[in-house]
Amino acid sequence: MSGKEKKIDLENLTPEEKMKYEIAEELGLLDRVMKNGWKTLSAKETGRIGGLMTKRRREMKKEEGQETGQETGLS
DSSP states (O other), X not given: OOTTOOOOOTTSOOHHHHXXXXXXXXXXXXXXXXXXXXXXXXXXXXXXXXXXXXXXXXXXHHHHHHHHHHHTTOO
16 A cells, blocks of 8 residues: 555545445445555446446436526426
């Protein structure tokens, strides 16, 4: 282990980081990440997390767009 590694503070995460950890937990990878760091995941596992993050971002943007459309009084 290098001295550069920092302890993960789950209380002070950016929304992006929080989403990443939530997805890792859903995939059953969080324990491994917390114990050994992100570098222990395979390319397939990290790709899966990245893909799900992208999918969720798109869904969130779509929902925001729908909410904005409803507020403009389009009927």
